Amino acid sequence: MQTEQKIWNWYSRESVQKFLINFGKNREIVSVYKDGQFGKRPNVLQYIGDVAQEVTNGAVSFHCSVERWNQPMKLTAGQSKAELDNMRQGWDIFIDPDVADFEIAKITVKRILEVFKDFGVNSFSLKFSGGKSFHIGIPFESMPEKINLQLTSLQYPDLLHRIIEFLKWYIKDQLKEDLLSFGSLQEISQRINKPIAEITNEQGLLPFKVVSFDLFSSRHLFRMPYSLHEKTLLVSVPLKPQNLDRFEKEHAQSEKVKVEESFLQQKISSHDAEPLVIEALDWASKYIVEVKPEIPKPVTVRKFKAVPEELFPPCIKKILQGMTEGRKRSVFILINFLRSMNWSDEDVEKKVTEWNEKNYPPLRSNYIRAQLRWHFGQQERTLLPPNCDNENFYKSLGLYELCNDLHAQGIKNPVNWPLRQLKQKKKMKKR
Numbered sequence: 001m002q003t004e005q006k007i008w009n010w011y012s013r014e015s016v017q018k019f020l021i022n023f024g025k026n027r028e029i030v031s032v033y034k035d036g037q038f039g040k041r042p043n044v045l046q047y048i049g050d051v052a053q054e055v056t057n058g059a060v061s062f063h064c065s066v067e068r069w070n071q072p073m074k075l076t077a078g079q080s081k082a083e084l085d086n087m088r089q090g091w092d093i094f095i096d097p098d099v100a101d102f103e104i105a106k107i108t109v110k111r112i113l114e115v116f117k118d119f120g121v122n123s124f125s126l127k128f129s130g131g132k133s134f135h136i137g138i139p140f141e142s143m144p145e146k147i148n149l150q151l152t153s154l155q156y157p158d159l160l161h162r163i164i165e166f167l168k169w170y171i172k173d174q175l176k177e178d179l180l181s182f183g184s185l186q187e188i189s190q191r192i193n194k195p196i197a198e199i200t201n202e203q204g205l206l207p208f209k210v211v212s213f214d215l216f217s218s219r220h221l222f223r224m225p226y227s228l229h230e231k232t233l234l235v236s237v238p239l240k241p242q243n244l245d246r247f248e249k250e251h252a253q254s255e256k257v258k259v260e261e262s263f264l265q266q267k268i269s270s271h272d273a274e275p276l277v278i279e280a281l282d283w284a285s286k287y288i289v290e291v292k293p294e295i296p297k298p299v300t301v302r303k304f305k306a307v308p309e310e311l312f313p314p315c316i317k318k319i320l321q322g323m324t325e326g327r328k329r330s331v332f333i334l335i336n337f338l339r340s341m342n343w344s345d346e347d348v349e350k351k352v353t354e355w356n357e358k359n360y361p362p363l364r365s366n367y368i369r370a371q372l373r374w375h376f377g378q379q380e381r382t383l384l385p386p387n388c389d390n391e392n393f394y395k396s397l398g399l400y401e402l403c404n405d406l407h408a409q410g411i412k413n414p415v416n417w418p419l420r421q422l423k424q425k426k427k428m429k430k431r
Contacts, residue, residue, distance in 0.1 A: 003034075003233065006254060007060055010228060010235070015259040017051045019226050023263070026068040026089055028075060030221055031059035032230045036324040038063075038360060041219075042075040061130075061230040063221040063360070067091040067156060068140065075219065077354035084218050090140035091156040092264050093163060093273065094222060097133055099211040101191040105133040106244060107178050108211050111171045112136055113241055119276040125263040126244065128252050130229025130236040134244075135222060137264045142273035147281065159277070161215045166280035168213060169287070175207040217365045219357055225263040228254065238263040307341035311418040313411070314402040315394055320351075322358025326397040331356075331363065333393060333414075335375045336385040340415045345376050387413050 010016060020029075024045045031039035031054045039059065045051060054062070068089040069075065075087065097108045109126065113136075116124050123142040127135050143152050152159070179188060185205060189196045192210055199209040223229065223236045234252040238261035250256070309317070316337055319330045334355060338348045349372055356362045375383070386393045388407060394400040403411065411417050 006233060007228060008055060010254040011051055011055045013259070014048075016226050017048045019259050020051055020062060020224060021045055021048060023224060023226075024062075024064055026070070026072065028065040028067075028069065028072040028219065028221070029224070030063050031057070032061040032063055032360075033058045034060045034230060036230060036360075038322055038358060041077075041358070042073050044072050060228055060233070062224045062227040064224045066094045066160075066216060066220050066222060067218065077357055078350055081218075085154045088153050088156065090153045091160070092140050093138035093143070093160060094216070094220075095136040095164060095167070096129075096214060096222065097136075097211050098214060099133055100193060102132050102249065104179065104182070104188070104191060104210065106247075107182055108175065109134045109136060109244060111175050111178060112167060114174075115167055115170055116276070119273075119279065121273050121276055123272050125238060125265070126241055127225050127236055127238040127261075127263050128234070128247065128249075130223060130227070130232055130234045130252065134239075135236075138273050139264045142271055143277055144271050144274045147277065157216055157218060157220075159281075162284040163277065163280045164213050164215060166283045168208060169283065172207060175211070176205050179207060179210060180205060214361060215364055217356075217362055220362065221360065226257075226259055237261070306343045306347065307418045307422065311421050312337075312341075313406055313414050313417040315388075315399040316414055318399055318402055320355055320358075322355065322360065323397075324360050326393075327356075327359050327363050328367075329393055329397065331368065331371055333385045335371060336383045337414055339375065340384055341418060345372075348372070385414055 027044075028042050029045050030041055030043055033039070039054075039057075045054070045062070051062075065072070068091065070087050070089055075084075095112065097105060097112070099105045099108060113124070113126075116122075116138075121138060121142070123139055125137045125139075127137075129135055140152075145152060147155060147159070182188070183191070185196050185200065188205070188210060189199060192199075194209070199206055225236055225238050227236050228234070229236060232249075233254065234249060235254050235257045237252050237257050239247055240261060309320070312320075316334070319334055323330045331352065334352060335348060338351060339345075343351070352368060352372065356365075356368055388394055388400060388403060388411065394403075400407075403414075403417075406417050411420070
């Protein structure tokens with residue numbers, strides 16, 4: 001069956017359309033295309049016909065926000081925390097164990113579900129990601145309405161980060177034992193394609209070098225339940241926890257899946273996640289020391305006006321659309337390029353923050369902050385982005401060919417193209 005027909009057959013099902021519309025209420029929803037690029041933000045699905053229209057336009061997958069919003073279509077890039085807090089109705093506890101091996105992902109999920117049992121959490125949901133792992137969620141309604149006299153809706157993402165860090169601390173030793181019971185260090189190394197030296201230290205196996213848990217920023221997206229995975233075309237299908245052990249990837253083939261299980265739906269009336277939340281906060285108060293250094297704002301000496309985006313070369317414009325791979329290399333390119341274009345540090349910070357929101361997944365905010373802080377501290381020298389022919393940057397990211405016409409004109413670095421255009425415009429004015 002051709003890919004396009006398979007995608008259409010799945011999303012033309014009335015049960016799938018209704019689920020996506022109902023689940024997506026008060027959430028930002030973004031289409032993802034077969035090349036991994038994301039559609040416009042913000043966006044929503046309001047009517048049954050919206051699903052078919054997005055698929056007609058090339059959508060393969062649908063991703064939605066962890067947060068629930070009053071008016072998702074009024075979201076904009078670069079909004080302040082106060083503005084986002086004012087728009088947020090709530091948010092779900094969402095846990096995304098990132099591991100390159102399907103069986104190790106199962107082991108990790110089972111260990112997390114044991115934690116929920118310990119704390120009496122019954123309202124959790126589980127689904128296959130469509131790729132190599134699983135997603136676990138607890139609905140917002142399961143948490144207390146207020147914590148320390150502050151609305152829980154206002155405590156995203158900090159409270160979610162504390163819950164995830166607490167879960168990691170709670171399962172660390174047991175997960176290590178589970179993994180070593182599953183296979184030798186050599187076997188684990190081969191399964192996740194990492195050298196043994198990278199996943200061990202003098203104390204032995206480091207479980208969170210095998211499995212990682214990303215910490216999300218605001219407007220984080222995840223693949224919707226009953227959405228296809230944009231690469232595998234498997235369904236991100238919700239599961240009953242008791243079926244986890246016998247679940248195999250082929251069970252998620254679209255022709256085998258029925259819309260039966262829910263995801264992130266309140267199952268009981270009580271706030272059953274409250275003990276877990278309170279315990280996580282108590283642990284965090286003892287073990288987490290949060291330091292958020294301010295990004296220095298050095299004075300920029302301007303030699304010319306800031307270069308507008310319309311003069312940027314195609315490779316930079318492509319990066320600014322958001323990246324799914326090579327995000328750390330891209331942020332290095334982007335910061336150096338924008339500073340070379342004489343953008344102020346404030347504008348660089350704003351643009352890089354906006355850009356990161358388009359990435360999937362976004363880089364951690366702490367990483368972005370550290371990169372900006374380091375680059376802003378380089379007052380004594382101007383750092384150029386890597387040259388166009390750098391194999392580890394533009395070529396490996398599929399950006400080099402976008403500028404073939406410029407290379408033919410002798411452009412060897414992305415900064416050369418805007419500066420050449422400015423020079424030509426200046427000559428034209430003199431004439």
